[in-house]
Amino acid sequence: xxxxxxxxxxxxxxxxxxxxxxxxxxxxxxxxxxxxxxxxxxxxxxxxxxxxxxxxxxxxxxxxxxxxxxxxxxxxxxxxxxxxxxxxxxxxxxxxxxxxxxxxxxxxxxxxxxx
Numbered sequence: 060x061x062x063x064x065x066x067x068x069x070x071x072x073x074x075x076x077x078x079x080x081x082x083x084x085x086x087x088x089x090x091x092x093x094x095x096x097x098x099x100x101x102x103x104x105x106x107x108x109x110x111x112x113x114x115x116x117x118x119x120x121x122x123x124x125x126x127x128x129x130x131x132x133x134x135x136x137x138x139x140x141x142x143x144x145x146x147x148x149x150x151x152x153x154x155x156x157x158x159x160x161x162x163x164x165x166x167x168x169x170x171x172x173x174x
Contacts, residue, residue, distance in 0.1 A: 064105065079092045079097075081173065082096065082171060082172060082173055083172040083174050084096060084107055084109065084172075085110075088174050089107050091143065091152075094136075094141075094143075095144065096108060096109070096143065096144055107144070108144035108145060108146065109143060109144065109145040109157075110146065111146040114169050114170070115145065115168055116168055116169060117145060117146040117159075117168060119166055120166040123158065123165045123167040125153060125154065125158065125165060125167070133160055134158055134159075134160040134165070135160070138151065140153050140158070145157060145159070153165075155173075156168070156170045157171055
């Protein structure tokens with residue numbers, strides 16, 4: 060049996076009508092909920108993170124010019140963009156793609172595959 064991290068005491072039921080963004084992740088659906096990727100599994104919720112891949116790289120992309128926010132905008136827990144766990148860090152969803160705040164610029168870590 061594969062070990063996995065679970066989300067304890069989760070009163071909310073994730074469904075297509077729950078209001079959280081459904082994301083295609085590997086061969087299943089996860090739901091973005093309070094900065095976590097939740098996957099309904101048997102009688103509990105698994106905590107997932109997007110893996111680094113060709114479509115969602117995790118390395119520096121030497122800056123990313125995005126017209127979806129001001130140049131001076133910095134991503135953090137108060138910026139208003141949805142956080143997404145990705146590899147060993149957190150990205151933020153901006154105009155359908157993943158931004159990673161990296162020193163004085165943003166890196167584009169690919170598109171978020173919404174269901």
